[in-house]
Amino acid sequence: MADTGSTIEKRKRGAKKSPRFSREQAEVRRGMLVEAAARCLSQGGIGAFTVDRICREAGVSRGLINHHFDGLDGLLVEVYKSSLYASVTAHMAEAKRRRAENADWPPETALAALIQSNFSPQYFSRANLLIWLSLWGEIAINARLKAAHRELYDAYRAELAEDIAAVARARDREVDAPALARNFIALVDGLWLEWCLDETVVTPEAAEAAGFEMIEAQVGVLR
The missing domain is CATH 1.10.357.10 (Tetracycline Repressor, domain 2)
Structure with missing residues (x-):
């Protein structure tokens, strides 16, 4: 019983930490996309600011831009803020x-x-x-x-x-x-x-x- 209680307590502690971990992971992904999008702009101008090129540059799936930035315009605004x-x-x-x-x-x-x-x-x-x-x-x-x-x-x-x-x-x-x-x-x-x-x-x-x-x-x- 003591071992079982200890295991349950560890799981509870792990569950409490997961939201923070998820937020940190989300911020990392957002940062990766902003940096990749900035590189695309600096290398090829606004014509290079496409979902395919940015995701390829960041090494992530296409769906992450909409998930984190509400589309290309949202990502463009973040690049503007962070770069300039x-x-x-x-x-x-x-x-x-x-x-x-x-x-x-x-x-x-x-x-x-x-x-x-x-x-x-x-x-x-x-x-x-x-x-x-x-x-x-x-x-x-x-x-x-x-x-x-x-x-x-x-x-x-x-x-x-x-x-x-x-x-x-x-x-x-x-x-x-x-x-x-x-x-x-x-x-x-x-x-x-x-x-x-x-x-x-x-x-x-x-x-x-x-x-x-x-x-x-x-x-x-x-x-």
Whole structure:
């Protein structure tokens, strides 16, 4: 009886762990599909973003895309978020956390980190830029992707404007923070495009310097 009870108890413990294990497995599969889809985009553009090619790249069955992402459009949105906004989103979350936990955290630090996040090596990469080019045209005709872009862009611009305004207030400067944030994002987009088309036109270091120069012209030195 003791052995039987012990066996039953082990089974109960195993049953309790299985939901978490299933969730972890699901996240692994989702990640594999996002990475495979990103590779397909960077290698062949939007024309390579097909169920067959993505599943072949990931080494999974065709049904997993619909199971995890509600179709190709859902997967496309996830690729967009992970490839083009992951670094910026992480810095935005860090800035909000630091502001909430430490009122003495200098606003210059938050703004400089957000500017630099656009040019970090894992973000400002050839693969990401090729994905960006592929998705840029698709945003204009894909309603779901357009909605995701608007949500991410608005959140990013609002955070950037908030950080710019905080620095300007601390230094007693008058700045149109929303307009400056918009112009900075447009500059970054242009630099990304130039670098993607011809790497000899601008280096990542020069692109970052140009971004800082635009903001610093309005709020003063940050570096």
